[in-house]
Amino acid sequence: MTPVEKTIGKVANFADERLGAAGWVKKSLNKVFPDHWSFMLGEVCMYSFVILLLSGTFLTFWFDPSQRDVIYNGVYEPLKGLKMSAAYASTLDISFEVRGGLLMRQIHHWAANIFMAAIVAHLLRVFFTGAFRKPREFNWILGILLLTLGLVEGLFGYSLPDDLLSGTGLRITSAIIQALPVVGTYISFFLFGGAFPGTGFIPRIFTLHILIIPGIFLAVITIHVMLVWYQKHTQFPGVGRTEKNVVGHPILPVYMAKAGGFFFVVFGVIAFLSAVASINPIWLYGPYTPGQISAGSQPDWYMGWLDGLVRMAPPLETHAFGHTVSWNILIPALIVPGIVFTGMALYPFIESWITGDKREHHLLDRPRNVPNRTALGVMSITFVMVALINGGNDILATNFHLSINQIMWFSRIGIFVLPPIAFVITKRLCLSLQRADRDLLLHGSETGRLLRLPHGEFVEVHEPISAEKAFLLQSHEQPLALEISEVDSRGVRRPGALKNKVQRRLSKAHAVSVPKVSEQELKEIEHH
Amino acid sequence: MKRLSRYRRHKAAGPVLLIIALLAIGTTFSVASATVKQSPTTFARSAAIDEGKQIFLKGCSSCHGLNAEGGSIAPSLIGVGAASVDFQVGTGRMPMADMSQQAMRKKPVYNAEQTAALAAYVASLAPGPAIPDDSVLNYERDGNTAQGGELFRNNCAMCHNFAGQGGALTQGKYAPTLMGVEPKYIYEALITGPQSMPVFSDKTITPAEKLSLIKWIKSAEAEPNLGGATMGRIGPVTEGLLAWILGIGLLIGIAVWLTTRAR
Numbered sequence: 001m002t003p004v005e006k007t008i009g010k011v012a013n014f015a016d017e018r019l020g021a022a023g024w025v026k027k028s029l030n031k032v033f034p035d036h037w038s039f040m041l042g043e044v045c046m047y048s049f050v051i052l053l054l055s056g057t058f059l060t061f062w063f064d065p066s067q068r069d070v071i072y073n074g075v076y077e078p079l080k081g082l083k084m085s086a087a088y089a090s091t092l093d094i095s096f097e098v099r100g101g102l103l104m105r106q107i108h109h110w111a112a113n114i115f116m117a118a119i120v121a122h123l124l125r126v127f128f129t130g131a132f133r134k135p136r137e138f139n140w141i142l143g144i145l146l147l148t149l150g151l152v153e154g155l156f157g158y159s160l161p162d163d164l165l166s167g168t169g170l171r172i173t174s175a176i177i178q179a180l181p182v183v184g185t186y187i188s189f190f191l192f193g194g195a196f197p198g199t200g201f202i203p204r205i206f207t208l209h210i211l212i213i214p215g216i217f218l219a220v221i222t223i224h225v226m227l228v229w230y231q232k233h234t235q236f237p238g239v240g241r242t243e244k245n246v247v248g249h250p251i252l253p254v255y256m257a258k259a260g261g262f263f264f265v266v267f268g269v270i271a272f273l274s275a276v277a278s279i280n281p282i283w284l285y286g287p288y289t290p291g292q293i294s295a296g297s298q299p300d301w302y303m304g305w306l307d308g309l310v311r312m313a314p315p316l317e318t319h320a321f322g323h324t325v326s327w328n329i330l331i332p333a334l335i336v337p338g339i340v341f342t343g344m345a346l347y348p349f350i351e352s353w354i355t356g357d358k359r360e361h362h363l364l365d366r367p368r369n370v371p372n373r374t375a376l377g378v379m380s381i382t383f384v385m386v387a388l389i390n391g392g393n394d395i396l397a398t399n400f401h402l403s404i405n406q407i408m409w410f411s412r413i414g415i416f417v418l419p420p421i422a423f424v425i426t427k428r429l430c431l432s433l434q435r436a437d438r439d440l441l442l443h444g445s446e447t448g449r450l451l452r453l454p455h456g457e458f459v460e461v462h463e464p465i466s467a468e469k470a471f472l473l474q475s476h477e478q479p480l481a482l483e484i485s486e487v488d489s490r491g492v493r494r495p496g497a498l499k500n501k502v503q504r505r506l507s508k509a510h511a512v513s514v515p516k517v518s519e520q521e522l523k524e525i526e527h528h
Numbered sequence: 529m530k531r532l533s534r535y536r537r538h539k540a541a542g543p544v545l546l547i548i549a550l551l552a553i554g555t556t557f558s559v560a561s562a563t564v565k566q567s568p569t570t571f572a573r574s575a576a577i578d579e580g581k582q583i584f585l586k587g588c589s590s591c592h593g594l595n596a597e598g599g600s601i602a603p604s605l606i607g608v609g610a611a612s613v614d615f616q617v618g619t620g621r622m623p624m625a626d627m628s629q630q631a632m633r634k635k636p637v638y639n640a641e642q643t644a645a646l647a648a649y650v651a652s653l654a655p656g657p658a659i660p661d662d663s664v665l666n667y668e669r670d671g672n673t674a675q676g677g678e679l680f681r682n683n684c685a686m687c688h689n690f691a692g693q694g695g696a697l698t699q700g701k702y703a704p705t706l707m708g709v710e711p712k713y714i715y716e717a718l719i720t721g722p723q724s725m726p727v728f729s730d731k732t733i734t735p736a737e738k739l740s741l742i743k744w745i746k747s748a749e750a751e752p753n754l755g756g757a758t759m760g761r762i763g764p765v766t767e768g769l770l771a772w773i774l775g776i777g778l779l780i781g782i783a784v785w786l787t788t789r790a791r
Contacts, residue, residue: 269778295687302768
């Protein structure tokens with residue numbers, strides 16, 4: 001033992017005798033993580049969150065979260081001498097006078113965009129592979145919570161500089177709050193400290209943006225990751241992979257090295273974007289005054305679909321008992337997102353109710369093998385995409401010489417028509433892929449070599465696929481439709497027959513699949 | 529006087545007095561108006577009006593009518609003034625390429641001389657806004673950038689976007705980009721209100737303020753890309769697109785590479 005090792009050993013022993021940490025560390029370090037590129041999407045979220053924390057801290061050193069009026073006297077000529085809020089003026093100073101300030105601002109904003117994009121990509125991976133199933137439902141709900149928090153945190157973040165665009169966003173925010181029946185006006189006055197824009201909102205969302213929400217974020221992310229640790233990571237099916245084991249690299253040294261390196265890769269990509277591409281050029285927007293607005297005012301992309309829903313809503317309002325209910329805001333901005341997020345959070349339970357499957361699952365599904373879920377996912381993506389397209393309707397109209405009215409009508413109709421079409425097409429595609437898998441397993445892969453038989457017939461030579469691949473195509477289990485009879489054993493109609501009927505119908509739809517190759521058929525092939 | 533008053537009831541007195549009065553008024557008028565009209569360009573101008581009329585009859589009258597009185601598909605041009613013609617024809621918007629929602633900027637069909645002739649002809653029909661003189665357009669000297677920016681955000685940004693990049697209007701109409709538009713045309717657009725644009729009269733935005741506007745637009749045009757590539761200066765839509773395509777795209781590519789087994 002070298003002297004260095006001796007010292008390290010002494011320190012470790014000192015700690016172990018007092019904390020009993022050796023067992024825990026050993027157990028933790030021996031944890032194994034499976035390898036797949038899609039398992040790294042969650043890491044992208046975590047690393048961009050770390051970058052957000054660091055760059056955000058830097059920005060707070062100079063940012064002045066105040067709506068008091070100042071006269072700008074900085075270096076940016078086109079705004080010199082204008083009255084603006086201290087928040088806006090200090091953001092200009094960060095951009096132009098703080099060393100590295102503009103780069104840091106851009107890193108913060110690009111990291112936010114990538115953070116949200118990675119959350120969505122991660123969510124889609126978890127959804128399409130069925131990683132949310134028992135025992136991971138709780139972690140799925142935490143993920144939905146993180147997504148929702150991210151939306152709010154992002155909105156507050158780009159609202160802080162108090163430029164013309166962010167003020168426009170806050171105007172819409174206040175309108176959405178006011179759309180709440182009866183209490184909306186009071187809540188809006190309470191939050192903004194008076195009539196919009198008031199003087200209280202920027203300092204308040206500053207506290208939320210830099211302290212409260214990041215605090216909740218840190219706590220939830222910790223639980224989210226600890227649960228992955230504790231419940232172990234899911235893995236894709238394959239030879240030697242079961243519901244009882246995890247195949248992959250141990251934390252030390254391979255996984256740690258890769259993950260540590262990946263942090264710098266994420267940081268590098270974000271820093272690269274921030275160095276070459278401008279984001280949120282607040283000096284061009286100008287300071288916020290309620291009387292001004294710019295054409296093409298858009299929220300950041302993750303809010304764009306909500307904006308698109310509001311833009312397509314027809315002007316519906318009712319007046320009753322001295323109150324106005326603005327359905328055109330209430331439905332697209334509060335009710336629909338409420339349904340979407342609640343539905344997402346509850347989906348694991350809904351699916352397990354439909355399938356009647358209460359077992360634990362640690363092996364992931366190939367999306368094609370669960371056509372109903374995959375189709376539902378694509379349907380939801382289509383819904384959000386139609387809304388997102390309508391959110392940018394003015395940008396699309398000007399850049400592609402289209403009529404904004406026609407885009408709006410396309411979206412109004414498309415939001416109802418396209419998602420079901422996407423559902424049907426996806427389900428068909430999944431079944432076709434299952435059929436292709438079946439053919440591949442039964443007949444082998446096409447080689448492209450043509451053979452002419454003695455009697456003149458041409459055939460293509462097929463080669464049997466590898467054992468690993470054959471296992472992959474055949475190892476999944478196919479769900480069966482639930483057998484729920486409407487009457488009990490004595491022939492009496494069950495209570496809740498309607499619920500059972502719905503469950504049976506859904507279960508039947510969920511179980512639709514191309515029968516996979518059976519053991520019997522496989523044996524026959526081997527005999528050939 | 530007694531001798532004259534003797535004739536005051538003479539039957540020729542009325543007509544003679546009338547003739548004398550007419551002569552006096554006529555002489556005064558001709559002397560007075562001669563001093564105004566006797567400029568050396570009188571003949572050139574009337575020649576330009578004639579030439580403009582010929583061009584108008586050939587190129588414009590099929591829609592705007594033989595006497596510029598307008599028709600079912602084109603407005604009357606009586607009283608629109610020289611500035612309007614200079615803007616519409618000088619930027620190539622007129623003659624229109626097709627009957628789409630809006631005339632777009634393109635290569636002018638008529639050269640500067642022909643455009644001037646057309647403008648002179650239309651201006652001769654009825655008074656209207658004149659083409660601003662170059663001496664009026666000294667925005668570098670008379671404009672104020674910051675004031676112009678404030679005016680722009682108050683009056684123009686809602687259609688032309690915060691950086692003058694243009695924006696969408698209803699039914700396929702649009703507010704065009706202001707980048708690369710000559711100061712003269714910006715000024716003319718302000719005083720004539722082409723297509724969907726409102727007129728910003730000198731009472732709404734004073735001539736000095738118009739110059740500030742132009743100065744701000746020119747400074748926005750010349751502004752270096754301070755934060756890197758601007759992606760069109762049209763707000764977060766292109767930013768989101770880049771975050772997904774380049775940001776997540778690159779990261780997924782690297783993740784795939786990192787998890788590829790060495791062979």
